[in-house]
Amino acid sequence: MEQELLIGNESHVNYGTEHLLSLSVAQDALAPYSLSSGGPSTLPLELMDRPTEDEGEDTGNHGNEGLPPPADQLPQGEHNDSIPLQMDWSSLSISEHVAREALVQYTANKCCYRIAPAKHMVVQSLTPLNTFRYRLQTFTETRETFLISELYDGGFVDSSDVAPAPAPWAMLVDAPPLFTDCEMHIPVPHTYSVQDCPNCQGHGKNRCHSCNGSGKRRCTACSGTGWQDTSNQSCLFCSGSGKRRCSNCHGYGWWQCIRCYGKGLLLYHSELTITWKNNIAEYVVEKNSGFPIYHLQEAAGKEIFSDENQVVYPIVNFPEPTIDRGSESCIAQHQMQLASNSHILRQKQTIELIPLTKVEYEWRGKVYSFYVFGNENKVYAEDYPAKCCCSVM
Template sequence: MLGPPTAESYGPSAPPATMFDSMPGYEGTVAGGGGFLPPPMPAYPGPQPTPGPEQPNWNIPSISEDTAREAFMLFASSKCCYSSAPAKDGVITNMEAFNTYRYRLETFTESRSTEWSNEPYSGQTVDAYAQPPPGPWDIPANLPSLFVEGRQCIKVPYTSSVKNCHSCVGMGRKPCKDCVGAGNKLCWVCNGSGFRIGDDRCYHCNGRGRETCNDCNGQGSRMCEICNGKQQLLVFINLTVKWTNNTDDYVVEQRSGLQMENLREVSGKELFKDSQPMVYPVMGFPDPTVVQASQRLVSEHQGKYFKTSRVLRQRQTIELIPVTKVTYTWKGESHIYFVYGNEFKVSADNYPATCCCSVM
């Protein structure tokens, strides 16, 4: 007699991609396992120019010597191998401001995609073709706060149907891979001989040469992990909504010697903020490189995101980041460190008093 059919004897019973062609509003959008859904045309008018900040707000007072020293001491104390002596006893001989501008453009987008999904069927509502499903951009989603990223998966109404599980062919169980469906396997102690040494019977398999398969408890099959033994699947279109805050920065070169990467970690004094459905490049700012960066990034974001996703909001800001280069002497030698950002962070690449910590 022939054995029972295995899952490999049949093709998968999950819905074919062509089924989407008959699903109103989803024709051809998920072929190949996932579909890009172009956003609807924006309903808001084009962006309008917004005046830049006024001249009096562009200056930040230099930090005091006490502030610079306190920041340096906190920096040294945060390093386990740094002596506090240079920070505490070093003599500050010069402080030079290298304040710089940071322009930031944020484009907050929403994208939607669809794909087949399934879950074990346990009596859920089956509503496929009861009426046309809502369009992918007509389905309400829980929008997070603006410029806060998020993700939500939504089962599209009127797309759910029941199918036999394609993994176990509706049997609820699958042959155990460890014992190939036999329920037992070769004893690993005696390698199937039934004896250990000479005529001594193998205590592990009691001389049988085979042992019960632990993976399936001797049954030869295991519950299907796809349908959880339910034999059937609820198959439906799954809509994934993704909110992304796409951000680009431009920092004006301050020529102090401080690495530009350091400035990514700090904040500055906000001079200008403009938030609209679509922003217009900054105009009238005294530093022409900031104006050029704004024009370039606004154009790039329009090319990148307006055609592939729904743009919910844009925001552009200009910050003035304080940077102070501090020169000090310690033990007759001159050294420098930087204090930067509203957080008074410190960078000191060549700290003069470090030790090598090691375990003897």
């Protein structure tokens, strides 16, 4: 059976606190889970997706979802119930040397920034503002069917008379690696049928619109009169008829149908499109430090907690309380957005500690500041004192 497989790495992230659900909405969405207060744990078996009794053969409708893969195909694993111990993460800070080198590197990559302030600034304070990022990855599978046509040159037709067509979720395929975006196209067996081409209604040809099927058009040399303007003689181009052979259809009055190549028939079948997608939701603890939180999308942090299973429970009793709230909102958001039209195969939640330090310094009698963030020591310096007006932030 022919299969077309497309793999990609793109993910869609709802970043920042403004995308989180309200507490009441999140609790309503997660009400069926009956969350315990003891930390992450496995969902009860009765809450797992199960096939309905009336799902069977393909009825020809598009987008047949709802029948989950067999249980033996679902990945198995155990929840990580260990929450990191309380510690003073906010005290972790970079050194003055690291901060200066980060700013020097930052300005060196800016064509209109002068490097002097970065090299000769007087550092006054280093304030650690380290924060946490919660990330939820939900790996889903969606199945839809579409009607596809192709040329028909005769021969065997694998129709429903041969055998009943399988339901979309009844077709077994090899899934890609977990949390990898992928798309697969598979022709559905026993769905083939021969039908008239809709472009030509089965005739194999279409009327030429230029001549309306007559094969002739008005002579442009004599404007259809059949006579020359300068003499009382018949037009040499149309021999006095006022019409010439249509150049578009070469006088035939019709075109061969480009869809069926003149056959008048097409072979139709259903094609199953399977889409695996790694959906990502994130929450970052806002410190109200003046640092634009969206810049943390570019930064890597240190993973301090990881939990993976078919479904995950919200975090509880984390040392930073808003992480509990963020995880509950992200899980509820994915449940609302994805569970209705996709099958959730696997979820993974992680917590990262993202280094963030505010550096205040003096340059020529004035105080400025910049931020160093991420494991890569990236820099955000909105008020850098030595940049030309042509610079682009």
